[in-house]
Amino acid sequence: MNFAISIVEQGLIYGILTLGIYITYKILDFPDLTVDGSFPLGAAVTALLITKGVNPYLALPITFLIGALAGICTGLIHVKCKVRDLLSGIIMMTALWTINLRIAGTSNVPLFSQQTIFKNDFIDGIFPESLSKFKTLIVILILALISKFLLDLFLATKSGYLLRAVGDNDTLVTSLAKDSGNVKIIGLAIANGLVAFAGGIFCQEERVFEISSGTGAMVIGLASVIIGTSIFKNISILKTTTAVLIGSIIYKACVAIALRSFEPQDMKLITAVLFLIILVISMERKKKVKTNAGA
Amino acid sequence: MLELRGIHKYYNPGTINEMCLFQDFNLTIDKGEFVSVVGSNGSGKTSMLNIICGSIPVEAGHILIDGKDITKEKEFKRNRKIGRVYQNPAMGTCPSMTILENMSLADNKGKIYGLSRGTNKARIDYYRENLAQLGLGLEDKLDVKVGSLSGGQRQAMALLMSTMTPIEFLILDEHTAALDPKTADLIMELTDKVVKEKQLTTIMVTHNLRYAVEYGNRLIMMHQGECVIDKKGKEKEEVSTDEILKVFNEISIECGN
Numbered sequence: 001m002n003f004a005i006s007i008v009e010q011g012l013i014y015g016i017l018t019l020g021i022y023i024t025y026k027i028l029d030f031p032d033l034t035v036d037g038s039f040p041l042g043a044a045v046t047a048l049l050i051t052k053g054v055n056p057y058l059a060l061p062i063t064f065l066i067g068a069l070a071g072i073c074t075g076l077i078h079v080k081c082k083v084r085d086l087l088s089g090i091i092m093m094t095a096l097w098t099i100n101l102r103i104a105g106t107s108n109v110p111l112f113s114q115q116t117i118f119k120n121d122f123i124d125g126i127f128p129e130s131l132s133k134f135k136t137l138i139v140i141l142i143l144a145l146i147s148k149f150l151l152d153l154f155l156a157t158k159s160g161y162l163l164r165a166v167g168d169n170d171t172l173v174t175s176l177a178k179d180s181g182n183v184k185i186i187g188l189a190i191a192n193g194l195v196a197f198a199g200g201i202f203c204q205e206e207r208v209f210e211i212s213s214g215t216g217a218m219v220i221g222l223a224s225v226i227i228g229t230s231i232f233k234n235i236s237i238l239k240t241t242t243a244v245l246i247g248s249i250i251y252k253a254c255v256a257i258a259l260r261s262f263e264p265q266d267m268k269l270i271t272a273v274l275f276l277i278i279l280v281i282s283m284e285r286k287k288k289v290k291t292n293a294g295a
Numbered sequence: 296m297l298e299l300r301g302i303h304k305y306y307n308p309g310t311i312n313e314m315c316l317f318q319d320f321n322l323t324i325d326k327g328e329f330v331s332v333v334g335s336n337g338s339g340k341t342s343m344l345n346i347i348c349g350s351i352p353v354e355a356g357h358i359l360i361d362g363k364d365i366t367k368e369k370e371f372k373r374n375r376k377i378g379r380v381y382q383n384p385a386m387g388t389c390p391s392m393t394i395l396e397n398m399s400l401a402d403n404k405g406k407i408y409g410l411s412r413g414t415n416k417a418r419i420d421y422y423r424e425n426l427a428q429l430g431l432g433l434e435d436k437l438d439v440k441v442g443s444l445s446g447g448q449r450q451a452m453a454l455l456m457s458t459m460t461p462i463e464f465l466i467l468d469e470h471t472a473a474l475d476p477k478t479a480d481l482i483m484e485l486t487d488k489v490v491k492e493k494q495l496t497t498i499m500v501t502h503n504l505r506y507a508v509e510y511g512n513r514l515i516m517m518h519q520g521e522c523v524i525d526k527k528g529k530e531k532e533e534v535s536t537d538e539i540l541k542v543f544n545e546i547s548i549e550c551g552n
Contacts, residue, residue, distance in 0.1 A: 154410075161392070161400050161413040168389040175387070175457065176404045177375040 002133075007256050009137050011249030012144040013202050014220055018228070018248040019151055019241060020194035021221030026229065026240070028167040028187045033089030033218055034074045037096025038067045038192040040214035042199025044104040047111060047209035056117045060143075060200055067196020068189040070096060075185030100211055107211040116204040136205060143201060147194060148241045154190070155241075163187050195221075216271060223275045224248035230282035251278075297324040297347065297464065297496065302356035304342060304520075316342055317520045320356070324513075328527070329490055329497040331507035333539065334517035335547060340500040343517070344466050347498070349373045360463075375405055378457035378495075380450070382469040387453025390442030394433060394452065397441050398422040401456035425455055429485065447478035451485060458489050465490060467499040471506065479503070483510065504543070508536050518546045 017039060024032035042063040049059040070092060078088035101107060115121075118136045127135050154160045162183050166173045170180040195217070203209050228247020232238050251274075258270045304317040316339050324330055332340050345351040347358060349370035358366050365373055380387055388397050399414040402422070419437070426434040429451045433444075441449060450470060458465060467486065471479035487510050490497050501507050507514055514531050516524035516539065524542060526534055 156413050157410045158399075158403055158408040158413050159410055161396060162408045164392060164396075165389045165400055168391050169386065171381070171386050172389055172400075174371045175374055175379055176400065177371055178408060179369070179371045 003256070005133065005137055007253045008249055009140050009205065010256075011252035012137075012140045012245065013198055013205060014224065014252060015144050015245040015248035016147050016198035016201065017195050017217060018221045018224040018244045019147055020191040020198070021218070022225050022240065022244045023151075023163075023187055023191040023194070025222060025225055026167075027164055028184060028191075030078075030085050030167070030184070030188070031089065032071075032074065032188065032191065033086065034070055034092040034096070034188070034192055035089075035195050035218045035221060036214045036216070037093040037100065038070045038195045038214070039199040039202070039217040040100045040209075040211060041070055041096055041103070042067050042196030042201075043203035043209045043213055044100040044109075044211075045196070046200040046203045047104050047109040050111055050114045050116065050204070051109065056115055056120065056204060059204075060117070060197065063200035064193040064197045067199070068193035070196065071188035071190070071192030072185055074192070075181075075188040078188075079181035079184060097211070104209050104211070109209040111204070111207045111209070116207065117201070118205060140201065140205070144245060147197065148245060151190075151194070152239060152241055159186070216268060219271060219275055220251065221248075223271075223278050224251045226278055226282050227251055296326055296359075296361055298322070298357075298359040298362075299343070299346070300357045300359065302346060302358075303354045304339075304346065304351075305354050308354065315520070317346075317353075317356075320520060322515075322522065324496060324498065326496055327494055328513050329511035330499065330513045330515060331511040332498060332500045332515045332517060333502070333504060333507045333543070335543070338517040339520045340517050341468055344379075344468050344498065344500060347464075348377055348379060348466060376463045377466055378462040378464070379466040379468065380453050380457050380470040382472050384446040384449040384453060384473060387456060388441045388449050391440060393438050393440055394426070394444075395419065395422065395437040397452065397456060398425075398459075401459045404460040425459070426452075429455065430481075447474050447482065450474060450478075450482055454482065454485060454489065458493060458495065463496060465495040465497040467497065467501075469500050469502060472502060486510075504536050504539050508534060508539060514539070516542060516546075 017035070021032070021035060024030045045063050045066050046059045049062060050056055074088050074092045077083050077091055078085055083091070117123075118139055123135060123139065155164065162173060162176075162178060163186065166180050166183040166187070173180040173183055199214070202213065224247040225244050226247070227250050228244035229240060231247065231250070232243035254274055255267075255270060258274065259267065262270060299320060299322045302317045302320040306312075306314045306316060322343075332343070334340050342351065346353055349368060353366065356366070357364050360376065389400070392400070395414055399418070402415075402418060422437070423434045431448050431451055433448060433452065441452065444452070450473075454470070470486070471482050474482060483506055486499070489495070497511070499511065512531055513527040514524065514534060515522050523546065524539070
């Protein structure tokens with residue numbers, strides 16, 4: 001039981017990150033490696049704010065804004081300096097490593113005695129003893145659903161339409177007398193805002209900031225997006241945002257089950273192999289091979 | 296009125312492959328003109344459109360709309376007054392969005408893309424009417440993704456979308472070239488109808504000499520960055536496909552084609 005709860009908790013936290021990667025990878029068609037830096041950025045900002053005594057709930061929107069800032073930087077590097085998309089992300093990811101260390105002070109900040117969004121007087125007060133096991137899960141579920149619904153709402157606005165159009169066909173956006181570069185920057189800002197938001201929640205849940213917590217975040221998110229979109233692609237009632245959230249939980253479950261029969265240091269290898277298997281199974285890969293062959 | 300004054304355009308400047316396309320190219324297009332542009336490959340037709348729209352920069356010269364210099368203006372800003380349909384039907388629509396979403400996007404051109412609802416429900420009937428005019432049955436498929444439509448259907452939508460909001464110029468870049476003859480005829484008739492209805496100043500590049508002769512009120516043939524034929528008004532009405540083809544053949548022989 002605890003095993004399952006922990007999988008869903010982790011799955012939903014990374015699900016918020018996956019929502020961000022869904023924007024860059026699926027909507028913008030932008031391989032954004034900034035994610036590996038903006039996830040711990042959210043954690044670093046959270047660690048700093050909480051140790052300074054800031055309300056842990058207030059820390060959440062702040063992490064979103066700081067993450068959005070990182071996304072804007074990646075966007076500016078790509079759009080204004082005309083650096084290739086992959087390289088823009090790598091530049092920001094590298095820069096963020098130092099920035100994260102500077103923000104947090106050290107590479108490891110424990111938050112054992114401080115109040116977090118999961119453990120404070122308010123939360124302890126409203127949850128009866130019998131539900132204490134699900135406390136963390138419920139808080140994460142609420143945050144994940146809020147993120148999902150806000151993203152859904154945004155994607156249905158005029159600005160959201162433009163964002164969806166830019167990854168599909170940026171010529172059309174230019175024809176509509178809009179600067180496609182600006183639209184890309186907005187998309188990257190929202191995506192990295194969500195990723196940093198997830199990083200902040202992760203930091204509060206684990207009660208520690210770890211500089212290397214972002215390593216491989218991109219791969220986790222990508223795998224989750226691909227699982228979610230390929231499993232549920234024929235179920236049109238299910239929104240893609242819901243599908244990627246579930247995809248993230250499935251991915252975390254796969255990793256957790258695999259880890260039961262391996263050592264913790266095998267984690268990254270399992271991640272890589274799992275990612276490869278997912279790519280091979282999903283149609284995504286077949287499509288890519290076809291377009292490459294045609295080119 | 297659209298003016299190109301003293302345009303110089305080089306490709307690959309400063310390299311061994313440097314190629315001069317336009318050297319002091321001048322062209323004036325009056326309001327309400329429907330110009331058909333023909334010419335062999337590499338004669339500068341599409342480059343001219345790209346220069347007008349700002350998709351490619353020029354080395355020297357000026358582009359003026361109603362006397363206002365827009366040479367330095369960015370492509371997306373110029374597009375406020377310009378609608379453009381490309382040769383590739385995929386360029387004018389968003390394949391992963393539905394017909395309704397595409398229409399809503401186009402309908403908002405020139406306004407702010409803010410946080411209000413993407414699709415205005417009150418406009419849906421208007422979109423339906425517009426789509427019904429095409430006679431392709433698209434009005435009943437509002438929730439179908441544009442990516443699953445045929446090239447002809449997409450091109451018809453692209454034409455509709457680019458002329459939905461008030462624009463001054465319509466740029467057609469071989470917009471019937473990728474379509475089968477029957478669909479091409481349909482799109483061409485639609486184009487003529489839209490241009491006449493909205494009184495748009497139009498520049499149409501085409502390889503179809505029949506269209507060039509039949510439609511529009513001015514005909515230009517381009518060759519190596521110059522206009523070798525420029526007929527308007529009565530002259531244009533009297534011109535025949537054979538006559539154009541004759542000049543075209545002479546040019547082609549000269550090039551060794």
